[in-house]
Amino acid sequence: MTTRPGTLLEVTGLTSHYGRIQALKGLDLAVAEGELLALVGANGAGKTTLLRTISGVQPASGGTIRFAGRDITRMRAAERVRLGIAQVPEGRQVFGPLSVEDNLMLGAYTRPRSDVAEDIERIYAMFPILKQKRREPAGTLSGGQQQMLAMGRALMARPKLLLLDEPSMGLAPLLVAEIFATIRKLKAAGTTIFLVEQNAQAALSIADRGYVLETGRIVLQDSGPALLANERVKEAYLGI
Amino acid sequence: MAEFLQFLLSGITVGAIYALVGLGFSIIYNASHVINFAQGEFVMLGGMGTVFLMAAGLPLIVAMPLAICVVVAVGLILEKLAVEPARDATVVTLIIITIGASIFIRGAVEVTLGKDFHRLPGFSGDEPILIGGAALQRQSLWIIGALIVVVAGLKWFFDHTRLGKAVLATSHNRIAAQLVGIEVRTILLVSFGLSAGLGALAGILTAPITLTKYDIGIMLGLKGFAAAILGGLGSGFGAVAGGIVLGVIEAMAAGYVSSAYKDAVAFVIILGVLFFMPSGLFGAKGAERV
Numbered sequence: 001m002t003t004r005p006g007t008l009l010e011v012t013g014l015t016s017h018y019g020r021i022q023a024l025k026g027l028d029l030a031v032a033e034g035e036l037l038a039l040v041g042a043n044g045a046g047k048t049t050l051l052r053t054i055s056g057v058q059p060a061s062g063g064t065i066r067f068a069g070r071d072i073t074r075m076r077a078a079e080r081v082r083l084g085i086a087q088v089p090e091g092r093q094v095f096g097p098l099s100v101e102d103n104l105m106l107g108a109y110t111r112p113r114s115d116v117a118e119d120i121e122r123i124y125a126m127f128p129i130l131k132q133k134r135r136e137p138a139g140t141l142s143g144g145q146q147q148m149l150a151m152g153r154a155l156m157a158r159p160k161l162l163l164l165d166e167p168s169m170g171l172a173p174l175l176v177a178e179i180f181a182t183i184r185k186l187k188a189a190g191t192t193i194f195l196v197e198q199n200a201q202a203a204l205s206i207a208d209r210g211y212v213l214e215t216g217r218i219v220l221q222d223s224g225p226a227l228l229a230n231e232r233v234k235e236a237y238l239g240i
Numbered sequence: 241m242a243e244f245l246q247f248l249l250s251g252i253t254v255g256a257i258y259a260l261v262g263l264g265f266s267i268i269y270n271a272s273h274v275i276n277f278a279q280g281e282f283v284m285l286g287g288m289g290t291v292f293l294m295a296a297g298l299p300l301i302v303a304m305p306l307a308i309c310v311v312v313a314v315g316l317i318l319e320k321l322a323v324e325p326a327r328d329a330t331v332v333t334l335i336i337i338t339i340g341a342s343i344f345i346r347g348a349v350e351v352t353l354g355k356d357f358h359r360l361p362g363f364s365g366d367e368p369i370l371i372g373g374a375a376l377q378r379q380s381l382w383i384i385g386a387l388i389v390v391v392a393g394l395k396w397f398f399d400h401t402r403l404g405k406a407v408l409a410t411s412h413n414r415i416a417a418q419l420v421g422i423e424v425r426t427i428l429l430v431s432f433g434l435s436a437g438l439g440a441l442a443g444i445l446t447a448p449i450t451l452t453k454y455d456i457g458i459m460l461g462l463k464g465f466a467a468a469i470l471g472g473l474g475s476g477f478g479a480v481a482g483g484i485v486l487g488v489i490e491a492m493a494a495g496y497v498s499s500a501y502k503d504a505v506a507f508v509i510i511l512g513v514l515f516f517m518p519s520g521l522f523g524a525k526g527a528e529r530v
Binding site for chain 1: 402405406408409412413415416417418419420421422423424
């Protein structure tokens with residue numbers, strides 16, 4: 001299959017299993033360069049599984065994943081990071097016992113050491129609170145600060161594609177707004193973003209395009225505003 | 241008093257050996273959550289390797305690093321051929337694999353190098369130093385000094401190198417480590433190599449005192465395991481403290497009660513810790529904020 005020009009990530013017929021349970025049932029989607037794509041769906045629809053499979057920490061049982069024109073379906077997770085896929089995982093997953101600065105430094109594990117200091121300053125400029133807490137163990141930060149750290153850690157890899165898994169989960173409304181403002185800024189700076197959210201309203205209102213995932217299948221796709229106006233989406237995900 | 245001092249000195253000496261072995265357990269446990277029951281075999285291989293390299297005519301100063309390198313290679317091969325192919329298996333399966341590997345290594349040494357006891361000469365002679373009526377073996381100073389150097393070296397490795405921090409990150413959260421691009425395979429190799437090297441060092445240092453033999457690893461391995469459990473599995477500081485405490489209790493029990501019960505001490509401690517304080521003296525407590 002040939003990839004359309006401008007397509008950064010292309011997923012075709014992707015399936016994945018946990019033991020006998022099939023979590024992804026033949027999924028097709030594409031993310032274009034520079035685009036902010038949102039994927040919404042209920043709990044258990046397979047959103048997190050999809051991101052884990054794209055990152056390579058969950059094996060694909062069928063189908064293909066192509067990134068920047070290369071087939072990465074069987075590639076190891078660390079190599080995918082090297083190619084430019086970074087993920088902010090669900091639940092932050094910061095390295096609790098290590099300091100904030102060490103977490104950021106490890107985010108740049110695949111990058112030349114000479115870039116690290118400069119990039120850390122870039123992240124501190126984006127999230128000044130992290131600079132204040134640079135020496136503290138990441139596990140002592142609040143939920144919102146951990147979310148910023150997890151995003152900072154992923155950005156340290158200078159990704160071509162940023163995967164965000166439920167960045168608003170468990171955060172107070174004010175912090176959610178701050179996180180979404182950051183996502184908009186990243187997009188404006190040209191980062192390609194694949195955002196997975198239960199907060200469909202917030203996600204679709206900043207997205208160029210959106211997909212709706214139900215029990216391991218894509219059931220709808222359209223532009224962000226169109227999905228927000230879609231009756232089915234309104235009823236199922238927006239509570240209107 | 242002289243008697244007490246004597247028991248204390250010999251307790252600290254064996255305790256330092258247990259600490260070195262226990263550190264090996266903790267490093268591999270941290271990286272993989274596997275209890276590597278071949279750790280004792282690394283200890284035996286270090287001692288036996290040095291004995292046979294010296295018998296081949298090499299001086300200690302050459303035989304010792306060479307033996308450590310050989311044992312590190314054995315550790316890497318063990319990880320590559322036995323542990324890595326089973327990486328998707330459960331931890332219990334991996335532990336059983338290490339038990340199998342230890343039986344294999346012991347058997348291979350028994351067949352090729354024989355079943356005799358061997359002794360290395362003390363590094364700076366065998367004349368003991370007298371302190372307050374107690375005799376301190378010169379080798380004890382080497383052992384305690386080596387432990388201090390190893391602990392300082394490990395602290396530097398984990399606090400100040402990117403690889404060391406990557407090992408800590410992998411131990412804390414393997415998935416997140418993969419997501420930042422850390423190769424878990426490399427981390428496992430590093431841990432096995434490091435543990436094998438520490439084990440070999442312990443085996444060489446202790447050979448002038450306890451002698452060495454193809455099956456000496458069983459008991460030293462179990463004692464090191466007891467030290468790691470007592471200090472809290474996965475805690476480096478805990479393994480050192482656990483080793484010293486175990487060594488001293490053992491020496492006191494042997495001195496004041498009966499040397500027949502010496503080995504029982506370690507096992508009573510393992511049982512006691514597992515029953516009453518499963519996370520040991522310095523281990524991570526179960527609860528964790530997410």
